[in-house]
Amino acid sequence: MFVWCFQCRWRLSRYLDAGLSESEIREVDKHLVDCGRCREEWDLQKAAKQALQSLGAADPGVEAWNRMEAVLSDISSRSEEAKQANPRSRITAWRMAGASGLVVAVGVLVLVLEPFARKGPGLIKPAYALDYGLFLEGIAGRSERLEQFARDYDFRVVDLAEVKRRMTLPVKAPRELPGGLPFHSAHLLKSGCCMAVALKYGSGRSVAYVFEQPPGHPSFFGDRKVRSSPPWCDSCKVIRDRSYQAVYWEQLDKGFVIVANLPETELAPVVAAFRAAPIE
Amino acid sequence: MYRKPVFNLLLRMSGNYDRALDLTQDVFVNALRGWRSVRDPSRIRAWLFRIARNVALRNIHEERRLPTESLEGRDPGLRSNGVNPEEQILQQERERLVEEALRSLPPDVRLTVLLRDKEGLDYREMAQVLGCREGTVASRLNRARLLLGKKIARMR
Numbered sequence: 149m150f151v152w153c154f155q156c157r158w159r160l161s162r163y164l165d166a167g168l169s170e171s172e173i174r175e176v177d178k179h180l181v182d183c184g185r186c187r188e189e190w191d192l193q194k195a196a197k198q199a200l201q202s203l204g205a206a207d208p209g210v211e212a213w214n215r216m217e218a219v220l221s222d223i224s225s226r227s228e229e230a231k232q233a234n235p236r237s238r239i240t241a242w243r244m245a246g247a248s249g250l251v252v253a254v255g256v257l258v259l260v261l262e263p264f265a266r267k268g269p270g271l272i273k274p275a276y277a278l279d280y281g282l283f284l285e286g287i288a289g290r291s292e293r294l295e296q297f298a299r300d301y302d303f304r305v306v307d308l309a310e311v312k313r314r315m316t317l318p319v320k321a322p323r324e325l326p327g328g329l330p331f332h333s334a335h336l337l338k339s340g341c342c343m344a345v346a347l348k349y350g351s352g353r354s355v356a357y358v359f360e361q362p363p364g365h366p367s368f369f370g371d372r373k374v375r376s377s378p379p380w381c382d383s384c385k386v387i388r389d390r391s392y393q394a395v396y397w398e399q400l401d402k403g404f405v406i407v408a409n410l411p412e413t414e415l416a417p418v419v420a421a422f423r424a425a426p427i428e
Numbered sequence: 429m430y431r432k433p434v435f436n437l438l439l440r441m442s443g444n445y446d447r448a449l450d451l452t453q454d455v456f457v458n459a460l461r462g463w464r465s466v467r468d469p470s471r472i473r474a475w476l477f478r479i480a481r482n483v484a485l486r487n488i489h490e491e492r493r494l495p496t497e498s499l500e501g502r503d504p505g506l507r508s509n510g511v512n513p514e515e516q517i518l519q520q521e522r523e524r525l526v527e528e529a530l531r532s533l534p535p536d537v538r539l540t541v542l543l544r545d546k547e548g549l550d551y552r553e554m555a556q557v558l559g560c561r562e563g564t565v566a567s568r569l570n571r572a573r574l575l576l577g578k579k580i581a582r583m584r
Contacts, residue, residue, distance in 0.1 A: 161569040165544070167551065192577030193570070199526045199580055200545035202519075205436050208449055213431065216453050224460055 151175045156186045160193055430473060431456070433547050434480050440542055441484035442491075443531055451487055455480045474556040477549065481539060481557055488535050529579035533572070540565075540572040 156179040162168050163176050180187045434455055439448035458479050466475055530538055536558075543549045543557060554565045 157570065158567065161566050161573060164573070165551075165569075167566075189574060192581060193573040194577075195580060196541065196573040196577035197545045199522075199576070200530075200541060203523055203526060203546065205432065206439055206445075207432060208435060208445075212449055216431075216449075216456065219453060220456055220460060223457060227461075 151179045153179075153183060153186055156180070156183065157189060160186075160190055163190075164193055164197055430476050434476060437477070437480055437539075437542055437547060438484055440527070440530060440546070441535065441539065442487055447487070451480075451483050454483050458483070471553075471556065474549065474553040477543065477547070477553070477557045478559075484539065485535060525583050526580060529576055529583055532579055533575060537568075537572040537575055540568045541576055544569055545573075 156176055159168060159172060159176055163173065168176065180190055431452060435448055435452045438451040438455070439445060442448050442451060455476065459476055462479075466472060530542075533541075540554070540558065543554050549557065551562045551565050554569075555562045558565060558568070560568075
């Protein structure tokens with residue numbers, strides 16, 4: 149039967165190790181006579197095998213083996229002693245493993261179910277507008293932490309009706325952080341259920357304050373705590389669609405305005421109003 | 429019974445005599461601890477070489493991460509008894525070439541040829557040691573021998 153080169157080469161190692169049937173051996177034999185390239189490969193493989201077989205074997209000597217045996221017997225006797233001292237150790241180990249498994253399973257279950265547990269009214273729904281001068285407008289859903297933030301940095305928190313009524317409010321933002329650190333711009337950062345204001349200062353450095361989170365948020369930390377980046381939580385991806393209904397972002401001449409978490413119907417007039425009378 | 433083959437495999441995988449001794453000890457300590465898991469006595473050799481393979485590859489990984497050198501620089505001591513001094517020198521030179529070619533192979537390729545052509549494991553045992561099927565062993569062995577053969581031919 150005719151054998152292709154790839155079939156022959158695939159069989160070479162078995163051919164060398166006498167692992168082929170008689171008919172296969174005949175086929176390979178015939179192919180090797182006819183094909184120079186396969187024969188060359190066969191010669192190389194045979195030479196490699198012979199070279200390896202010709203290598204000597206090292207023996208570290210009796211002394212080295214004795215040392216090793218002493219170590220092994222020491223380990224063996226110690227483990228025997230431990231077993232005799234505590235015959236129930238295996239059972240205890242199994243129990244421990246079982247208990248750990250149970251704890252992990254409960255943990256996984258909690259993590260999986262947790263996002264579903266806080267849908268709907270459990271979330272505080274923030275809605276803010278932020279302009280170039282760090283002028284913050286609370287459009288709806290004000291919270292204590294937001295008000296504290298506004299007090300600290302001299303922002304005004306107003307309700308949606310007020311925003312709609314007065315689209316141009318005086319900018320009273322302090323240009324420095326507590327402690328006298330000047331900053332030159334501010335950003336409202338949002339990711340899912342987390343919101344933060346980043347105050348940029350210096351060149352390329354920034355601090356971020358998280359000022360609104362759902363209750364019991366995993367990345368919650370106290371007021372005034374500074375981080376180099378907002379600690380977005382892992383669950384945001386899950387909650388995002390439920391917690392924010394719409395986000396509007398517009399670049400203005402002197403900065404930008406962000407309005408978050410308004411129903412589409414409410415967002416449209418606010419956006420239109422901002423466009424009609426931008427904050428100066 | 430198996431300590432010498434295991435030591436020789438680890439010596440050729442690590443290229444360091446003292447390191448190979450330590451690794452051999454590690455293999456037998458691990459074997460001692462996992463002894464109860466062996467159910468089929470006919471598979472002891474493959475099981476031991478499987479441990480040796482894991483130890484050797486872990487060692488290579490660690491060496492790459494934190495390269496170390498033997499302080500003693502001892503000769504590996506891979507010697508055959510030649511008939512006369514001239515023959516012995518030629519044999520040593522041949523062995524040196526083969527050892528060098530072996531060292532230049534990737535670790536898994538080196539392991540494959542050593543297990544078959546030096547330690548004499550059959551394909552079934554090799555499949556257990558390498559964690560693959562016998563067909564895969566055959567094709568790996570094909571490639572490994574070919575690579576080694578080419579390297580040896582180039583060195584000569």
